Amino acid sequence: MAMAMTIRNAASRRAMNPISADFSLRSMSSWWKNVEPAPKDPILGVTEAFLADPSPDKVNVGVGAYRDDNGKPVVLECVREAERRIAGSSFMEYLPMGGSVKMVEETLKLAYGDDSEFIKDKRIAAVQALSGTGACRLFADFQKRFCPGSQIYIPVPTWSNHHNIWRDADVPQKTYHYYHPETKGLNFSGLMDDVKNAPEGSFFLLHACAHNPTGVDPTDEQWREISQLFKAKKHFAFFDMAYQGFASGDPARDAKSIRIFLEDGHHIGISQSYAKNMGLYGQRVGCLSVLCEDEKQAVTVKSQLQQLARPMYSNPPLHGAQIVSTILGDPELKSLWLKEVKIMADRIIGMRTTLRESLEKLGSPLSWEHVTKQWANTKTG
Amino acid sequence: MASSMLSLGSTSLLPREVNKDKLKLGTSGSNPFLKAKSFSRVTMTVAVKPSRFEGITMAPPDPILGVSEAFKADTNELKLNLGVGAYRTEELQPYVLNVVKKAENLMLERGDNKEYLPIEGLAAFNKATAELLFGAGHPVIKEQKVATIQGLSGTGSLRLAAALIERYFPGAKVLISAPTWGNHKNIFNDAKVPWSEYRYYDPKTIGLDFEGMIADIKEAPEGSFILLHGCAHNPTGIDPTPEQWVKIADVIQEKNHIPFFDVAYQGFASGSLDEDAASVRLFADRGMEFFVAQSYSKNLGLYAERIGAINVVCSSADAATRVKSQLKRIARPMYSNPPVHGARIVANVVGDAAMFGEWKAEMEMMAGRIKTVRQKLYDSLVSKDKSGKDWSFILKQIGMFSFTGLNKAQSDNMTNKWHVYMTKDGRISLAGLSLAKCEYLADAIIDSYHNVS
Numbered sequence: 001m002a003m004a005m006t007i008r009n010a011a012s013r014r015a016m017n018p019i020s021a022d023f024s025l026r027s028m029s030s031w032w033k034n035v036e037p038a039p040k041d042p043i044l045g046v047t048e049a050f051l052a053d054p055s056p057d058k059v060n061v062g063v064g065a066y067r068d069d070n071g072k073p074v075v076l077e078c079v080r081e082a083e084r085r086i087a088g089s090s091f092m093e094y095l096p097m098g099g100s101v102k103m104v105e106e107t108l109k110l111a112y113g114d115d116s117e118f119i120k121d122k123r124i125a126a127v128q129a130l131s132g133t134g135a136c137r138l139f140a141d142f143q144k145r146f147c148p149g150s151q152i153y154i155p156v157p158t159w160s161n162h163h164n165i166w167r168d169a170d171v172p173q174k175t176y177h178y179y180h181p182e183t184k185g186l187n188f189s190g191l192m193d194d195v196k197n198a199p200e201g202s203f204f205l206l207h208a209c210a211h212n213p214t215g216v217d218p219t220d221e222q223w224r225e226i227s228q229l230f231k232a233k234k235h236f237a238f239f240d241m242a243y244q245g246f247a248s249g250d251p252a253r254d255a256k257s258i259r260i261f262l263e264d265g266h267h268i269g270i271s272q273s274y275a276k277n278m279g280l281y282g283q284r285v286g287c288l289s290v291l292c293e294d295e296k297q298a299v300t301v302k303s304q305l306q307q308l309a310r311p312m313y314s315n316p317p318l319h320g321a322q323i324v325s326t327i328l329g330d331p332e333l334k335s336l337w338l339k340e341v342k343i344m345a346d347r348i349i350g351m352r353t354t355l356r357e358s359l360e361k362l363g364s365p366l367s368w369e370h371v372t373k374q375w376a377n378t379k380t381g
Numbered sequence: 382m383a384s385s386m387l388s389l390g391s392t393s394l395l396p397r398e399v400n401k402d403k404l405k406l407g408t409s410g411s412n413p414f415l416k417a418k419s420f421s422r423v424t425m426t427v428a429v430k431p432s433r434f435e436g437i438t439m440a441p442p443d444p445i446l447g448v449s450e451a452f453k454a455d456t457n458e459l460k461l462n463l464g465v466g467a468y469r470t471e472e473l474q475p476y477v478l479n480v481v482k483k484a485e486n487l488m489l490e491r492g493d494n495k496e497y498l499p500i501e502g503l504a505a506f507n508k509a510t511a512e513l514l515f516g517a518g519h520p521v522i523k524e525q526k527v528a529t530i531q532g533l534s535g536t537g538s539l540r541l542a543a544a545l546i547e548r549y550f551p552g553a554k555v556l557i558s559a560p561t562w563g564n565h566k567n568i569f570n571d572a573k574v575p576w577s578e579y580r581y582y583d584p585k586t587i588g589l590d591f592e593g594m595i596a597d598i599k600e601a602p603e604g605s606f607i608l609l610h611g612c613a614h615n616p617t618g619i620d621p622t623p624e625q626w627v628k629i630a631d632v633i634q635e636k637n638h639i640p641f642f643d644v645a646y647q648g649f650a651s652g653s654l655d656e657d658a659a660s661v662r663l664f665a666d667r668g669m670e671f672f673v674a675q676s677y678s679k680n681l682g683l684y685a686e687r688i689g690a691i692n693v694v695c696s697s698a699d700a701a702t703r704v705k706s707q708l709k710r711i712a713r714p715m716y717s718n719p720p721v722h723g724a725r726i727v728a729n730v731v732g733d734a735a736m737f738g739e740w741k742a743e744m745e746m747m748a749g750r751i752k753t754v755r756q757k758l759y760d761s762l763v764s765k766d767k768s769g770k771d772w773s774f775i776l777k778q779i780g781m782f783s784f785t786g787l788n789k790a791q792s793d794n795m796t797n798k799w800h801v802y803m804t805k806d807g808r809i810s811l812a813g814l815s816l817a818k819c820e821y822l823a824d825a826i827i828d829s830y831h832n833v834s
Contacts, residue, residue: 038710044499073494073495075494075495080492084489087485088485089477091685092481092683092686093467094685097443130720133714133716134717137714146433146436147433164713165714168714168715236433279495282496282497282718282720283495284716284718292434300437301434304440308571312533312540313687314536314564317533317685319686319722320722
């Protein structure tokens, strides 16, 4: 059965030369003449340059992946043990489109709380996603499909890929004030003004903890104010939580912003990633969840999230999900994980302190207190 | 192709007709995914605000998963699940290749780290997969004319290519076979690439409608993309002959179309990796520019690890470099970089001569079992059916699937009377059939064919 669709001309979105319709001239030359080299990824380009540098003193502080004190990648003990247990597994058949049920269950507990009423009442539509990127992208596509007139408010600055994600999902973007260069802290009044001035019912992207790239987080009190204003404006809060456990060393503590919004009755969305806090970077394990009115709606929304995933990758990869559910499903392994997360977070916090002290000892006339302050908010709130 | 995915040529995923009332959410008046908002609701108290997601309707159930679910619920001991598009042993158990277990243990011993792959995936995998497809000595490989990036199995690789087409060939259409794997339509729909069908399956012969296929390809606007199954067509099992492939290549070149191969069964169709790549290599030999999506779900049994690749054969190394960079730009906002586990397994297996040899042997074994089962089914049909009907299509078809020629009512009879679970288009998966059950299946098919209309 033939079905032709009209297309929107995507070329106007980008500065590109679409291939002309005069194909007869093309027989001896390439279809790809008009394809220009893409710009280097601003984050990966740093690592490429680092690798090419022959100097023995080189330091890579571009990489967004945890390193030990010798600058080496780390695989957590709990992960190695989980892998030993699952190696040579006789199960490699497709996961369901929504991914590993067990992994998703454990992941929701981390974000919403072990005893969350929302989990008990089955009000959360949740699917396994391709790490944080995949979760954000699924949400962006979902937003486009079901709230087609909406925009997304993104903080300035943010992880650069956020812009790519909502752009490729065809959702228009606006920004809101976040970083305050003068104080190297949060521009709270600017943020609140932007939240207030946004049209009612706007979608906002929030970093749940350990804001990337600034490291600047609102205090608990500030989160409460933000939540109240969101309520008044009926905004939708989408949390990107890529560092739960990494900010303070305590996953429950790091989910505080989310818990505040949940207490205030918001129906939120959350992207979660195990890339950093379980060191599973390359395994691409994460989760997208959307809190709904009731169980029926959660089932419906989940079905639509799966419908978006199917033509993108059919179903998500198994290995990383198995590692996560093995660890979180075993009390001993889970406890080992929590210890290891705290070690990683503590090492980073220690580095902040050492860096700041070294700069001050060297007699720098500038203030370096923001280096430790950017973490401190997570402890004192 | 994924058994859990659609294989039907028909309808359940087409956007439903909705009434054109203005929806409260969004500005589009006829979004097929939202039902019209009812404004006659009871007024809610202030504390409960209406959900943003009010208008969202339930997505249709997957027609293939439904088959497996019904099969599970059936308590009859004769039941047979021929919906599954995943290889099963003679005992009808899932199968993890020995060589995969070996590779995983090796990886565990080595203690590989879990760092991010680059956006384009594992370099060793990309090299191995392109060489497997084209042959390591092929000019397109030696002259670096292939842009290869690791993708999320076949689906993900197809989607990357579809997104590239949408971006760089706005207005161009993809032609897909009638029928084809159900998810093809979803992929092009979500990538906003228009598509239409070319004739393929001929129900009268239970074979290829070759003239229809050529005519439809010829008629398509110049510069269209033609989606071809490299081998073991899903869902029919009907492949063009080598001579027919030559003619297909001729007409595609004549019309300046761009071929787009989906290769999900290399090695699985005939048992030989090289033989199953013959169609792709024919096109590469002619110096054509084209796409090839690959999957290791079936031939290495890596279903759940989502490992595959998209290859774009270009006329120059420079074009390949540029195309590769743009594929990366599409992947980055989709998932940043692909999962490492499956890629490492493939790279290890292909990179070690002994393991590669073992893989080839296991693949021959799997393909061999399917061929044996086809033969036994054919023999059973011929010996039991006295009507003189020609069942030879079973032997002519290739790969995991067979289009039996049974219509929906007959397929229903297969399920309701005989407890044989299959899809309504008449497709059976031979991967789910054992030698022991061939005679029973033959009885079911004969009964359904002759006694039900």
